[in-house]
Amino acid sequence: MTSLSASMIKRPVHPVGVWGWMTTIDHKKIGILYGITAFINFLIGGVEAIIMRAQLSGSNADIVSPEVYNQLFTMHGTTMIFLAIMPLGAAFFNYLIPLQIGARDVAFPRLNAFSYWVFLAGTLMLHLSWFLGESPNAGWFAYAPLTSTAFNPGHGVDFWVVSLQVLGIASLAAAFNFIVTIINMRAPGMHMMRLPLFTWMTLITAILLVLAFPVITVALLELLFDRNYGMNFFFTAAGGDPVLWQHLFWVFGHPEVYILILPAMGIVSEILPTFSKKPLFGYSTVILAGVIIAFMGWLVWSHHMFTVGLGPIPNTVFTITTMAIAIPTGIKIFNWIFTIWKGSVEFRTPMLFAVGFIVTFTIGGISGVMHAMSASDAQQQDTYFVVAHFHYVLFGGAIMGIFGALYYWFPKYSGKMYNEGQGKTHFWLMFIGQNLTFFPMHFLGMDGMPRRIYTYGADMGWTEVNALQTAGAIVIVLSVLVFMKNFIQSWRSGKQAPGDPWDARTLEWSISSPPPEYNFEEIPIVQDRDDWWAQKRGLVPRVAPSEGSGDGHGIHMPQASFWPLVAAIGIFVGAWGVIYSVPVLIIGAGIMIFGVYAWSFEPVNDPEPTASGDAN
């Protein structure tokens, strides 16, 4: 079989250009692909947000129809969560994990490429629904029975279901890959309690992904069957239970919140020590707090359902469990502050984002505890108070952390230095803009404005506050434009970056910027938690570089492969088949099976062609 597939299409050897990117299995290139794709998604989700803010800037505005508005908020939420924040985290998992643990690649490089291409398939699928006029319109948590064909004819909800299933495959493949990589690929001496915090949070996130996605997969499959094959899990017309959907969705949905925020917590835990020149305060407590948050994340889902009518006993239980989550979160915040304490603090752009993260995330955390009180939550649930809360957590938390990471590791992945002045301008515009946009939402919510309404009357007293928020959103747009200018210009023509521009602490800074394809000339032997810092300060003996030639010659890296891409194309084609036609589904499945089959029989490395040219 090997010879069959190999003779059919020749395996790419050292491909360059577009073909090189399409067949790459280098974790760094895949990380960059993830990052760019997810950032474009972030911009698309931002445009959706801006259209909504324009519609709400005054009472009785008529910029978009209610139907389009409903599609906009559904797509904004789905895009930002599944297509922007999660994959932006994945971009850094990909790029950094092997570098932080002293490995040459992830455990399953081709599976890694497969994850990216499947993620791209899900992305395209969801966005293309706009052009087919059938975007999902039931909100990002798609409560039944509004999703039933009786109330939602057309394919909008099907697009949402199938895209999320496809994205789930990508997430699960990536999660398994990172769990195995982190457990098995650590350099000698890099035992678990020496792992950098970002790697730890990635591991916890990946475990959450593996446990949470099966729940949503089942729920989505049941919804698909309800809609298309006459089954009846959630739809009330024939006795289904809409509350079952809510339980399934939030059992997934709350761990999902931590899937979004834990990577940002890891990022902040890297940036603060570097720019304070101090180790992370309470390293093991911060890890333990992360583990507890991840575990507790499974015990709080019904706080999304305080007004569903579960009764006072469940509401009491979930009030208590939700409040308890504030404790490990607080532990993290205090440890971060005490990392700065007595340090030598330098406010470069990444540090501004990290400290800004603590400020805004604390606000989001406090409003989270306010929501935990089910008694008063009855007034806040489904109002702009909730919108304020989760934007403080996801924008003020996750997005701030991700921008911090984009600056902090910019020298590493681009090999160039960014413009510090523009970076700081970006920070201040974004910090002010988000507070202008999201803080007044607390007041609006307490003033009785429900979320997801496309219009409101002039007599409601909400007009001025909404106008202020729209102004804040424009400031956020400006800040993102400043970032993009800085990012593109610096990557093209920035100053060359040294390997370790920040006098940092972890292994990725011990190699050149950008790192060579093989990452480490020689696999490092780790002797300290902050090994690179300890080496630089002479706290541990510096391991002498080997007699290597310095050009990486002789290091065997896995060869490029196009089978992950083929398998992903099969999934993409098949996904359209699920919505529109069974024969297309069969064709797609055929392509996928062929791709996986050929991939399975493809050796990691074809033998180097010999002088005689006989590869077999």
Add this chain to the structure above:
Amino acid sequence: MSIFKRRPLVVITGLVLALAAACSDPHPQSTFDTHGPVSASQANIFYIIMYAGLVVFIGVMALIIYAAIRYRRRYDDKDPEQIHGNNTLEIAWTVAPALLLVAVAVPSIQTLWNTTITPEPAAMTVRATGNQWWFEFEIEELGVVTANELHIPVGEVINFELESKDVIHSFWVPKLAGKVDMVPNNTNTTWLQADDVGEYFGQCAEFCGESHANMRFKVVAESREDFDAWVEAQLAESVAPADPLVQQGHDIFMSIEAGCWACHTIRGSANAFGQVGPDLTHFASRRHMAAGIMENNHENLVRWLTDPNDVKPGNVMSRDAAVYNDPDQALSEPQVAALAAYLRSLE
């Protein structure tokens, strides 16, 4: 120098004035302006946790700002001491927040139970049913059925049974009580009480489709005498039209062509017993129309009858009624005027 010192004062004064101006507007759905025991106790919990949160926030911010200024890097800085942690501090910032949380949890959970379980005795039970996109209110023990405008006696406990005919809605009167969802196939219960006479705004709070934003209602709290009079008026059947224009409108309403009667009930009429749309027997007695989104007057009614989809996009009437989905059967202007006259006569 003094002008620089005064400038922030000017700014702050301006902000305060602007805020005061904004606050003097009517805020018909403010959860702070409470008029009943349920909303008042919920607001009370909100204040407790908000002040506790504010204290925590100020403390955290003070630490961050102090650390950021005090420990800023200076040119001659050597590496700071490499401190790895402190167990006493870790225990302190685990235990202190836990104690604070317990302190706020106790009143919060008490309030949860008090606001969920109806106190005895309740004056009456109202069955509220959510529909895309309007509310039906039925007081079975009094025989009253109405839509989008519920009258209640002031100072009395009112019990609610919440249901839905189609998708999930949420029943919310911010000044009287927090929301409880209306879930199809699941009857929820809640209660509220108005302490002051007045008209209170309500709005559906769970996204329920295209015109979710246009699904509102009013609760009118009035004295026991006024309430009893309202019940009596609601129980009366409609009277036969006297005016010729009203008669014409009545005939259109009851015609096979227009078919309004197929979905709407007008008690006392010969054939209008429809169950799909709101009961219109006393339509003219309501202050607002089209689910609380506009005042009930002739112009608004004409606008609604001419093109309901323009007022409330996606509504069932404009989708299913032949006079709206078939241009050949559309109502003429005089027909709309007559229909409006008839509906406005249903006091």
